[in-house]
Amino acid sequence: MTAPAAPEVLRHVDALAEVVGRQHVLVGEQVPARHVQDLWGSDRKGVASVVVCPGTPAEVARVLRLCAEHRQPVVVQGGMTGLVSGGVPGPEEVVLSTERLDSIGEIDPAIATVTAGAGVTLADLQDEAARHGLVVPIDLASKGSATIGGCVATNAGGVNVVGYGMTRQHVRSLQVALADGRLLELSTPLVKDNAGFDLKQLFIGSEGTLGVVTAATLALRQAPRTRTGVFCAVADVAGALELLTAIRAQLPGMLTAFEVVWADAYAVLDGLDLRLPLPMGYPVYVLAEVQGGRPEADSEALLACLASIEHVLLDSAVADTAAELAVFWQARERIPSEILRMQPLFGFDVSVSARDLQDCLERMRAELTERWPQVKLLVFGHLGDDNVHIAVVTGEQTRKRKAEVEHIVYGCVSRSSGSISAEHGIGFEKRPYLGYTRSPEEMELMRSLKALLDPAGILNRGRVLTWGNETDPA
Numbered sequence: 001m002t003a004p005a006a007p008e009v010l011r012h013v014d015a016l017a018e019v020v021g022r023q024h025v026l027v028g029e030q031v032p033a034r035h036v037q038d039l040w041g042s043d044r045k046g047v048a049s050v051v052v053c054p055g056t057p058a059e060v061a062r063v064l065r066l067c068a069e070h071r072q073p074v075v076v077q078g079g080m081t082g083l084v085s086g087g088v089p090g091p092e093e094v095v096l097s098t099e100r101l102d103s104i105g106e107i108d109p110a111i112a113t114v115t116a117g118a119g120v121t122l123a124d125l126q127d128e129a130a131r132h133g134l135v136v137p138i139d140l141a142s143k144g145s146a147t148i149g150g151c152v153a154t155n156a157g158g159v160n161v162v163g164y165g166m167t168r169q170h171v172r173s174l175q176v177a178l179a180d181g182r183l184l185e186l187s188t189p190l191v192k193d194n195a196g197f198d199l200k201q202l203f204i205g206s207e208g209t210l211g212v213v214t215a216a217t218l219a220l221r222q223a224p225r226t227r228t229g230v231f232c233a234v235a236d237v238a239g240a241l242e243l244l245t246a247i248r249a250q251l252p253g254m255l256t257a258f259e260v261v262w263a264d265a266y267a268v269l270d271g272l273d274l275r276l277p278l279p280m281g282y283p284v285y286v287l288a289e290v291q292g293g294r295p296e297a298d299s300e301a302l303l304a305c306l307a308s309i310e311h312v313l314l315d316s317a318v319a320d321t322a323a324e325l326a327v328f329w330q331a332r333e334r335i336p337s338e339i340l341r342m343q344p345l346f347g348f349d350v351s352v353s354a355r356d357l358q359d360c361l362e363r364m365r366a367e368l369t370e371r372w373p374q375v376k377l378l379v380f381g382h383l384g385d386d387n388v389h390i391a392v393v394t395g396e397q398t399r400k401r402k403a404e405v406e407h408i409v410y411g412c413v414s415r416s417s418g419s420i421s422a423e424h425g426i427g428f429e430k431r432p433y434l435g436y437t438r439s440p441e442e443m444e445l446m447r448s449l450k451a452l453l454d455p456a457g458i459l460n461r462g463r464v465l466t467w468g469n470e471t472d473p474a
């Protein structure tokens, strides 16, 4: 549902239509609901008065130049799967959607890179890479809608970080349109390029506040010849860490995922039309995947590894076939979307050293229970990357207590020297808490960079940090 168009922003519709074509500027009632709210997660709902869909990077640059000339605020939207409301628009903002930037360049298997338009979905890029025997080293449960531009803008993590790293590690070069309409090619697709500052890194993870990513060249990896997985149950984090250490030591370089799900989060799968890898009722579940190149030896090596740490395994199921591994992943990937349906809930994506995690979660649970005796903590995440997602359900019917819950959770995370955002970014939702993880000096430097790259402050205003005395658009 969209509110009536705001008159100020409507002044630019004709000029925007001259740049991208009348049919690619949507106004008022023509704007589909997907442009006003993140697909999942926050209940923050915006107002999309004008949506502009440029078809080329040059059109993106011209749209920005036009908006900069009129000091017209702009918000960038990819697939709207972000979980911190960064793309949620205010009524006075032009929504710049990347959906038409959907071209995928040629893949040369010898060079193993691909250049994708910002609006290409991660799933489409994965399919294209697979046709050449290659894989995109990023994987998220939201891949069907999440775009390459969104992944770059948020420095997305996902389930393969333990093996391959975050998006930042895979970007060879970027094409970025600055707020004033300059279109820049940053870096080269070459493996080695130490010529001066690596400016592209500044834009990766900047959540659309410093520039609009129009295309990215990503490094691809050879598709593995074998993929083997184990779904097991352990008593606690210490047991999971013992398993992690054993796999790393006994199958060096082969671990590509190490996902952990606590009992309450696993329970959301109960009663669904889904094959469960293990029965309900264990304290902690682990899904580990290893990839390699020796068809028989790899699964034997995994079995030998599991046998060597039998004492920590309460139960286990090994995937011998691709279909069985897919069953494990279907269960794991269903968990976030099922949890996100349990509104009202308070969702967190935090990093805490795996060594301190159990203590941190226990402190958090104790503080929350003192305030809400019925509280439920649903925890799952990427333990190999020190990253867990926590959903807090206080049993109340509204989200009025949001700030109270956030102070408790972020306070516990901060006291454990953790980060308030592991992979989802800051957007609007976490902005008040940035100071729990970043120093005043770091935040000041961020403000200086923003002032340099977007002096009129038109891009993604109010997201990540307040830059001046602007008010929140959404």
Ligand SMILES: Cc1cc2nc3c(=O)[nH]c(=O)nc-3n(C[C@H](O)[C@H](O)[C@H](O)COP(=O)(O)OP(=O)(O)OC[C@H]3O[C@@H](n4cnc5c(N)ncnc54)[C@H](O)[C@@H]3O)c2cc1C
Pocket: 039, 040, 075, 076, 077, 078, 079, 080, 081, 082, 083, 085, 086, 087, 098, 118, 139, 140, 141, 142, 145, 146, 147, 148, 149, 150, 151, 152, 153, 154, 155, 156, 157, 158, 159, 207, 208, 209, 211, 212, 213, 214, 336, 337, 423, 424, 427, 460, 463
């Ligand atoms: C079920 C589910 C599972 C998820 N799992 C993970 C996970 O494992 N790991 C993880 O990291 N994230 C995860 N996410 C979050 C989300 O999918 C990622 O942050 C993703 O990268 C967002 O991409 P998007 O295209 O949807 O971006 P959007 O949501 O449209 O935008 C996100 C932010 O980036 C900005 N932006 C978008 N495109 C551009 C661009 N071209 N140039 C500049 N700025 C831009 C927007 O303004 C906004 O601030 C998950 C989300 C869901 C719903």
